[in-house]
Amino acid sequence: MSSTPSETGPLRLGIAGLGTVGIGVVKIIQREVETLAARGGRPLVITAVSARDPKKNRDADLSGYAWETDPVQLAKRDDVDVFIEVMGGHEGAAKDATEAALALGKHVVTANKALLAHHGQALAELAEKTGAALRFEAAVAGGIPVIKALTEGLAGNRIKRVMGVMNGTCNYILTRMQSAGLPYETVFEEARQLGYLEADPNLDVGGIDAGHKLSLLAAIAFGTRVSFDKVELEGIGNVSIDDINLADDMGYHIKLLGVAQMTGRGLEQRMTPCLVPAESPLGQLQGGTNMVVLEGDAVGQIVMRGAGAGEGPTASAVLGDVIDIARGYRRPVFGIPATQLADPVAARSATPAPYYLRMRLQDKPGALAKVATCLGEAGISIDQMRQINQPDADDGDAIVLIVTHKAAPADVSHALSQFNATGVLVENPVAIRIEEV
Ligand SMILES: NC(=O)c1ccc[n+]([C@@H]2O[C@H](COP(=O)([O-])OP(=O)(O)OC[C@H]3O[C@@H](n4cnc5c(N)ncnc54)[C@H](OP(=O)(O)O)[C@@H]3O)[C@@H](O)[C@H]2O)c1
Incomplete structure (x- = not known):
């Protein structure tokens, strides 16, 4: 019997992982039977589930579903059209079972960002080769439908x-x-x-x-x-x-x-x-x-x-993907076909930005001028500067805060390295990027 997912009739789901996310998905499917069927255009039916411990009490009635000890076997079952991977981990069971499902042309919905961050390209190519959907809304920002917003x-x-x-x-x-x-x-x-x-x-x-x-x-x-x-x-x-x-x-x-x-x-x-x-x-x-x-x-x-997390929000994102599959809606995994995705050249350094600098200076004449000179020599100009004399500071040490104008990260690193040579710093300076949002 062919195990290629049917496009009509009930959409049969196999859920691997019955923790926070998996049980959340089970609960919504059990609670919203009619609404989900109406929205998907066909009933959603859980046929089989898998987790490590069959005896664990899981806060949901799982008695109507077949139990598979091995998630790979779950993924391969003839009565599973969509394999829902909510176990976690970027190697082992999650990867093996996802590959097994996609190789058979079965759709996969996953919440597993680690898996996709490490193997997303290969999995997307496999899915697109066999005509399976690979969806991962729950993997990014939990309940926020950001993947759908970006791709569609x-x-x-x-x-x-x-x-x-x-x-x-x-x-x-x-x-x-x-x-x-x-x-x-x-x-x-x-x-x-x-x-x-x-x-x-x-x-x-x-x-x-x-x-x-x-x-x-x-x-x-x-x-x-x-x-x-x-x-x-x-x-x-x-x-x-x-x-x-x-x-x-x-x-x-x-x-x-x-x-x-x-x-x-x-x-x-x-x-x-x-x-x-x-x-x-x-x-x-x-x-x-x-x-x-x-x-x-x-x-x-x-x-x-x-x-961004939790049973309800994450299950919400998984169900959004499942309903799309039920409706027959397909799109490339990352928005354009995986074989057309470009190999990115990584920028060697970040875009210039203002920086927040904090340093503790000794109470010596000209200490601040020396620091300002280091910044000037690195081509960094100062936007704001504030000196804070802390009551608990030893011998009148002063905290100096500087907000720079936009500076290249390499120039900031260079200036920080020069600060040490001034001999006026009491401890290592702190530099934090200010993002313009
Ligand atoms: N929790 C969240 O809010 C959230 C949000 C976004 C994304 N995610 C992602 O969703 C996935 C699941 O997260 P979770 O929080 O639901 O995890 P969880 O509560 O730890 O549940 C993991 C489930 O997977 C099962 N499992 C683990 N390894 C297995 C294996 N080798 N074979 C069979 N079953 C196995 C466990 O079985 P046992 O119960 O028998 O141990 C458990 O039921 C992860 O990829 C996570 O990053 C989670």
């Missing part, structure tokens, strides 16, 4: 820039540090206790998870192969409460911000802590919420804000 609603635009706060845990940590005046280590521990962190916290706080998402958006926005290995990554572990407070005094908030843009020097993809104006939509973003900002030549700027 904005298809008439030349995309100029894509930006986003796309890791709710990092945004929670940064906004909580600010509101409670607590240091990073304390809030990190709070986040761990609340269960907000991945088993490997570096995926969150190291910017890797958000970097995966940015690489997928960049591929669609600029028609390039997914190139996660070319994302400049810096996590939030070095963001200090001092910088959060001092930046706030100067009208900025610190965010782990992803930015992708095509420049004359190549594709720029950055996921790094940045200052953004406190009054901007990105600056105002609180807690675990996500925000994606899309800029097109015709449409201008679009801001999308919503839940």
Whole structure:
């Protein structure tokens, strides 16, 4: 019997992964039977499921579905038209089962950004070869339908820039540090206790998870192969409460911000802590919420804000993809056929931007002048400067804050290296990019 998905009759779903996302999908399908059938033009029917532990209590009635211990076997079942991969991990079961489904021409819906960031090109080529859909709305910014917006609603635009706060845990940590005046280590521990962190916290706080998402958006926005290995990554572990407070005094908030843009020097993809104006939509973003900002030549700027994680929002995104498949709607995985995606040249350095500099200077005559000279010699001009004499500072040390005019990152690095030779710095200076949003 052929296992190629049928285009009529009930759409038969196999769900691999019965955790937060998988159970969320099961619940909506069980609760909204008629609405989903009306919207998809055919009933959605779960035929089989898979997870590691068949005995676990899962907060949903799964008794009507066949159980497969091996997700690859689930993907290959004749009574599965759409394989829903919500297990996670970029190797092993998730990759093997996704490949097995696509090789048989079965549609795949996944929430797995790691899988696509690492293997998106090969999987897209396989899907397009066998005529299967490969959809991943839930993989980027949870419930925010940003993949659909970029591939469809904005298809008439030349995309100029894509930006986003796309890791709710990092945004929670940064906004909580600010509101409670607590240091990073304390809030990190709070986040761990609340269960907000991945088993490997570096995926969150190291910017890797958000970097995966940015690489997928960049591929669609600029028609390039997914190139996660070319994302400049810096996590939030070095963001200090001092910088959060001092930046706030100067009208900025610190965010782990992803930015992708095509420049004359190549594709720029950055996921790094940045200052953004406190009054901007990105600056105002609180807690675990996500925000994606899309800029097109015709449409201008679009801001999308919503839940980036959680059972309901992520299942919402999975169901959006499933309904599209039920309707028979198909599109290339990354907006244009995978074989036509360009191999991106990575920009060797980021576009010039203003920088926030913080340094602690000794109380010596001419100390500030020496620092200003280093900046001048590196071709960097000063926009604002503020000196803060802290009551607890030793021997009258002073904190000096500088906001520069636009400067090339290499020039900023050069100036920082020259600061050391002045002999007036008490500790290493801090430099954080200010993103114009
Ligand atoms: N949670 C979110 O808010 C969210 C948001 C966006 C995207 N995502 C993505 O969605 C995916 C799933 O996330 P989640 O939060 O739902 O994870 P989760 O709660 O940890 O659930 C993972 C599920 O996959 C099953 N599983 C893992 N390895 C398996 C294997 N080798 N064979 C069979 N089943 C296996 C687990 O089985 P057991 O239950 O038996 O252990 C569990 O049911 C990930 O790619 C994640 O990045 C999650």
